[in-house]
Amino acid sequence: MNRQEREAAARRIMERAGPATVPPDLYAQVLRRGGRKLRRRVLARRVAGLLLLAAVVAFTVWALTARPWVEPPSRTTPPLTGW
Amino acid sequence: MRQRQVSDGRHRNREFEAFTAGAAGRLLHTATLLTAEAPHGNPRARRLLTLALADTYACWDRLRGEDPYDRARQYLATRFARAAWHQHGGALDRFRPGPATALARLTPQERLILVLRLFEGVAEEQTAALLGLPRERVHTVCDRATATLLHPTTAPAAPEAVSR
Numbered sequence: 001m002n003r004q005e006r007e008a009a010a011r012r013i014m015e016r017a018g019p020a021t022v023p024p025d026l027y028a029q030v031l032r033r034g035g036r037k038l039r040r041r042v043l044a045r046r047v048a049g050l051l052l053l054a055a056v057v058a059f060t061v062w063a064l065t066a067r068p069w070v071e072p073p074s075r076t077t078p079p080l081t082g083w
Numbered sequence: 084m085r086q087r088q089v090s091d092g093r094h095r096n097r098e099f100e101a102f103t104a105g106a107a108g109r110l111l112h113t114a115t116l117l118t119a120e121a122p123h124g125n126p127r128a129r130r131l132l133t134l135a136l137a138d139t140y141a142c143w144d145r146l147r148g149e150d151p152y153d154r155a156r157q158y159l160a161t162r163f164a165r166a167a168w169h170q171h172g173g174a175l176d177r178f179r180p181g182p183a184t185a186l187a188r189l190t191p192q193e194r195l196i197l198v199l200r201l202f203e204g205v206a207e208e209q210t211a212a213l214l215g216l217p218r219e220r221v222h223t224v225c226d227r228a229t230a231t232l233l234h235p236t237t238a239p240a241a242p243e244a245v246s247r
Contacts, residue, residue, distance in 0.1 A: 007201055010229045013185050014116055014202045021123070022107045027100065029133050034140025041141060 099140055106152050110135065110159065116198045117163045119187040135159040160199060160213055167191030188235060193228035200225045 001009075114128035114135075135158040139151050146154065186194050195214070199205045200221070207225075211218040 006229050006233060010197065010232050011201050013232060014198065016185075022111055023129055026107060026129075026133065026136070027103055030103065030136040030140055031096070033133065033137035037137060037141035 095143055099143055102139075102151050103136060106155065107132065107136065110152075110155055113156070113198060113203060114159055114163075116186055116202060117159070117191075117194055119184045119189075119194060121184060131159055131162060134162060156199075156203060156205075157213060160195060163191070164195060164214060167195070185232060189228050189231055193224055193231070196221055196224045197228040197232070201229070 111125075111128060111132050114131045115122060115125045118125065118127040118131070120126075120128055135155045138158045139155045142154070143151070186197070189197065196210060199210045199213070200207065205213075207218055207221050210216075211221045214221070
């Protein structure tokens with residue numbers, strides 16, 4: 001028995017089991033579960049988006065008030081007086 | 084906007100219902116082969132099928148041309164692999180149904196690979212990628228499972244003893 005014949009025989013055994021009958025309430029259950037999963041995903045995405053937005057706003061406000069790119073006034077050189 | 088969302092939802096439900104009507108029978112057959120349950124007493128297979136279809140429904144809008152049947156089958160396979168792993172490691176040893184089904188003699192992994200390769204016709208490379216195994220391993224396990232399925236008496240009891 002070569003490889004192809006063996007595979008065909010195994011396939012026949014598996015096909016022989018016959019198609020099982022699909023439960024009648026399957027579609028309703030799938031919709032319920034799938035809908036819940038979908039809603040949860042949408043909610044999670046929305047929360048993540050809001051968090052990102054809040055982080056961007058907070059950073060912008062902080063940057064505009066603190067201005068970290070401006071060189072701070074030197075604290076080591078004494079002020080020039082009477083020159 | 085709201086109106087469009089509602090009509091999109093209806094459209095999606097119609098499409099999904101058509102898909103379910105077409106694919107559920109075949110997927111249930113696959114799931115029943117995986118769990119090695121009898122064709123008419125298959126609670127585990129039904130649960131697997133429900134979960135797989137629910138996952139497909141949840142990502143229906145993001146499939147973007149991907150085959151929904153492929154997606155459902157992938158979910159079915161990975162979910163079964165994970166469940167079998169937990170059962171194997173847990174206190175409940177391997178799930179052993181009655182001797183009614185031909186595939187009950189195989190280990191869960193052998194069943195999974197055999198069903199994906201021969202019953203579903205998934206290529207060796209894709210099966211290997213899906214299960215995270217080397218291609219040679221898939222090849223070996225598939226051969227061994229075929230042999231065990233066809234010659235139940237001559238097949239050795241310890242599957243690890245057989246190499247390619």
